């Protein structure tokens with residue numbers, strides 16, 4: 001594995017090699033990181049960012065007072081954690097249902113002094129310059145977790161124990177609205193996300209960062225390289241690729257990883273073992289860091 005190296009703001013690694021970092025940001029589970037802080041409706045969103053990971057991204061790639069934007073903000077993890085760290089944060093979310101939960105989290109988690117720094121707007125990430133208006137071109141950091149180009153839904157084990165469905169089909173892909181990018185796959189996904197990354201490029205200041213959090217998921221047993229796709233798309237719109245942070249979803253226990261596989265991963269694992277197939281658990285997300293070149297108008 002490559003040596004760990006953190007890229008400082010404003011520097012670009014030489015020689016084409018992208019430095020690799022390991023971030024142990026899941027020493028406690030996602031539920032535990034949110035427990036008692038985020039409103040209970042947050043748990044209905046099927047694909048949230050780890051609060052520790054959001055904090056780590058914001059602390060590493062921005063400074064207090066900076067403008068941080070999440071163009072696909074879900075229940076507002078980036079806004080909440082960023083405003084608590086003294087950043088001005090704007091979240092954009094297509095679904096008014098999730099935008100309302102994000103607004104409730106801002107009210108619930110943050111004190112009044114912090115809450116004035118956080119804002120959520122209902123809007124389309126592909127139209128980010130319009131949604132941000134006067135603030136377009138002023139953004140220091142975009143930290144976002146886009147849809148993962150695969151089926152995500154809310155697993156409800158309590159409902160299952162009562163004899164109901166384990167995963168309500170209405171919870172799939174963030175919304176039943178087909179215009180939600182969560183429904184897109186393959187080429188359709190790449191075309192839409194290219195437009196999102198172009199919009200991100202347009203609203204950033206020169207030298208500003210885009211950090212994407214994605215996970216390589218399995219479709220019909222095969223791993224989909226979403227990190228690779230994301231780096232191709234971001235570079236296509238003009239970003240420089242600075243750093244690959246491997247955000248562990250597992251706890252570190254001495255020299256071992258304590259994996260916390262999802263229900264679906266456990267289920268695939270059992271099925272694979274039953275037919276004597278090897279199956280690797282995915283225990284990390286990819287936090288890729290891109291920079292808008294300084295010499296960009």
Ligand SMILES: C[S@@+](CC[C@H](N)C(=O)[O-])C[C@H]1O[C@@H](n2cnc3c(N)ncnc32)[C@H](O)[C@@H]1O
Nearest residue numbers: 047048049072073074075077094124125174181
């Ligand atoms: C992976 S989730 C982000 C979760 C977020 N990081 C959090 O912690 O809650 C992706 C989000 O993108 C939203 N989304 C999908 N298409 C969108 C669009 N065109 N514009 C803005 N948001 C969109 C989805 O509704 C979903 O909430």
